Amino acid sequence: MAPDVNIKLFELSAEEYDEPVMATADRWLLPDGIDEILPPQAAKLEQLRRDLLDLYKSWGYEQVFPPLVEYIESLLTGAGNDLALQTFKLTDQLTGRLMGVRADMTTQVARIDAHTLNREGVTRLCYAGHVLHAKPESLTASRSLIQIGAEIYGHGGIASDIEVIGLMLETLRLGGCSDVHLDLGHVAIYRALAAEAGLGSDEEWQLFEIYQRKAVPELEAFLEQQVENAELRMMLRALASLAGDRSVLAKAKASLAQAPDSVKAALEDLEQIADQLQTTHPQVTLYFDLGELRGYHYHTGPVFSAYVPGMGQAIANGGRYDHIGEVFGRARAATGFSTDLAALVRRVAGTLTGKRIFAPYPVAEGQQQAMQQLRAAGEVVIQALDAAQTPQSMGCDQQLIQTNSGWVTEVVSDS
8 A cells, every 4th residue: 555645735826936926807818829619619620630630541641649849959950940939948847958849740740750650662641739839920820729731751753742732722622611822832943043143041041031021122232232143133033023823934934044953843843733733623723922932941842822711821831841851860852731720620611510319317227228329329419417407408409218119319399
């Protein structure tokens, strides 16, 4: 028998905590941007999560469960400064090392592929779980997201990019999204032109910032100061204006005719993606922005974002990020996408349908077995806890009744 242990509940006083104590009336408040999901929205979310994971499974994707926290060196390796700013940091009381609460699951899944699984050939992985942002991405954005997504590792061709884009669009379709606008870009175009111009890391970052802000006057000044080659200046200047429908690709071929071969290959990639999507998803509006450098720090190829009416932010994002596994001991070609399941489920129209069966109190002979059979068949059976409860008070549209032939269900009358 274990020895008696005296347990003392420990609670910090206001003086010890050195912070104002929240008033009792305010203790129900959540931090800004931290959300909870209530019925029936939670039921819709869980159903959509299951449907999407089943979809990914049918495409050959295997589910993984990365940990909520990791050592910061692993969590942020190769992810860029943006993710570092979004990551909550804490100290592991067992080791004293710095840990982070994940703000994105992509690098975690890359670690699993490169180090933990360590497979040869193509690996398809999917995931779903909470992520936490230190700051909201916009004034109305949540900081507690439920991220769901899929990744392909071990294939560097355009076919894998086309597959994950197609899977992302199927994800949005299941999520009730119509009138999807897909923005497409290719980070390799900017990378090649910046390298050809001989820009240092600081100058390359400065130019990246200018493109992100679409600051044309600043771009002109920067190119005059930093890029000697007039032809390169012309191409870098053109990059800022190469945005629009598919005709942009033809304009890009003309404007960037003297660019390195890697730029021409990138334009061919975008043409192949466009050809495939116009065949498989003709209802999707395609928009090309060759100056779009979202995720530039770790993306290496095609990048894409999906938008739907009524949302200012992209509802799903993705792209190619080859070599991200190198820091975990094995470089792997990779491409994938993710979306916020909580934001997506708000697009699902209506509520989940399904009958709710009321079981009377007290439990009579044979009733328990009838209830078990109905539940095993997937029905929702709600047991009354006292005689005062009624089908109407429990929100049930059917009830379990006993007849000469046994227990059966019948529709609850409105009267």
